[in-house]
C-alpha cells in the first residue's frame with residue numbers, strides 16, 4: 001500500500017482544483033497590489049482582475065516564457081517587477097540568461113514529494129550531485145532530501161573519482177543528479193577496479209535536468225541494480241512532477257498548477273493532446289504566473305494505481321520549436337523515434353501536406369507490410385501511432401528497406417500557408 005507524503009496527494013480532483021483556483025486568484029490579487037508589474041501586465045492585455053475567477057479564466061493571461069522573463073528582468077532588475085517588495089527573500093539564485101530567481105520559502109516541500117514517492121527517507125545516505133553554485137538545483141534538491149529525513153552529501157559537481165570515493169567511504173544508498181553523470185561515476189568506479197553492484201550500496205537514483213533514455217534506465221536497473229526515478233521541474237517554478245513506483249507518467253506536484261497549451265495562442269489543448277507545459281506556482285513572493293517551460297507533454301487524467309489522485313504528465317516528448325502541428329496536435333521527433341523503436345527500428349518519415357483546408361498526414365514506413373505475426377501490421381501500426389501522437393494518419397505508405405536513405409528528414413512539412421489566403 002502506498003504511504004502518501006501527505007493527505008493532499010489523495011484529494012478528490014475537484015477539491016484540488018478549487019483549492020488551486022483559490023490560491024491562484026489570491027496570488028494574482030496580491031501581485032496586483034504588491035508588485036510593480038502585475039497591474040501593468042493586466043492593463044497591457046486589457047484584462048480586469050475581476051475577470052479571473054476560475055482556472056479556465058487563466059487563459060486570458062499571457063504565457064510568460066523564459067525569454068519573456070529575461071526581457072522583463074532586464075527592463076526591471078532583478079525580478080522583472082514580479083515580486084513582493086514587502087517581503088524579505090532568504091536566497092537569490094542565478095541561472096544563465098541571467099535570470100534571477102527569489103527562493104520562495106525555507107519551509108517549502110520542493111522535491112520532497114518526489115523523493116518520498118521514490119522510497120527515499122530516513123536511513124538513506126544520498127549523494128546530491130547537483131550543482132550548489134549560484135543555481136537553485138543543489139540547495140533545493142538538498143532541502144527535499146532533508147525533508148524526507150535522508151542524510152545528504154553535498155557532493156555537487158566534484159570529480160567522478162571523488163564521487164566514487166564518497167559512495168564507498170560513506171555507504172551511500174541513493175543518488176540524485178543527472179543520469180549521464182551517474183553513468184560516468186559508474187564507469188569511473190569500474191575503471192578503478194570496483195564491481196558497482198557488488199561493492200557498493202547505491203540502490204536508488206532520482207534524476208532530473210536531463211531526459212532518462214529507456215536504454216540507459218534499463219542498464220541502471222538490470223546491470224547495476226539501481227531503481228531509477230524521474231523528476232521534472234524548472235528553475236523558475238521549482239518542482240513540477242515526479243514518478244511514483246508505478247513509473248507510468250509523472251504525478252503533478254500538489255504545489256503547482258499545470259496547463260497544456262497551444263504555444264501559438266496560449267489557449268488550452270484538450271486533455272490527451274500534446275502541447276506546451278505551462279506552470280503556475282501559487283505563492284506570496286514571486287508572482288510569476290503561467291510560466292511557459294517550452295517543453296511538450298500531455299496530461300493523463302486516468303487515476304494511477306498508486307492511489308495518488310493528481311493528474312500525470314506523459315513524460316516530455318520534446319521542445320516546442322521542434323514539433324510540427326498537424327490538425328491542431330503537436331508531433332515531436334522523439335515520438336516518431338519511439339514508434340520506430342517499437343517496430344524493430346524501422347525508419348519512418350512524416351509528411352504533412354494540405355488538401356483544401358485540411359491537413360493531410362502521410363507516414364512512410366520502411367520494410368514489408370506483411371511481416372507482422374498476425375498479418376495486421378498496418379492496423380497495429382496505425383493504432384500505435386494514434387495512441388502515441390494523438391493524431392490519426394491519413395496514408396501509411398510502405399517503402400522498400402533503405403528507401404529513405406541514411407540522412408533523411410524525419411518530418412517534412414509541405415504546407416504552404418500563404419497560398420490559402
Ligand SMILES: [Zn+2]
Pocket residue numbers: 244245246251304305306307308
Ligand atoms: Zn502513481
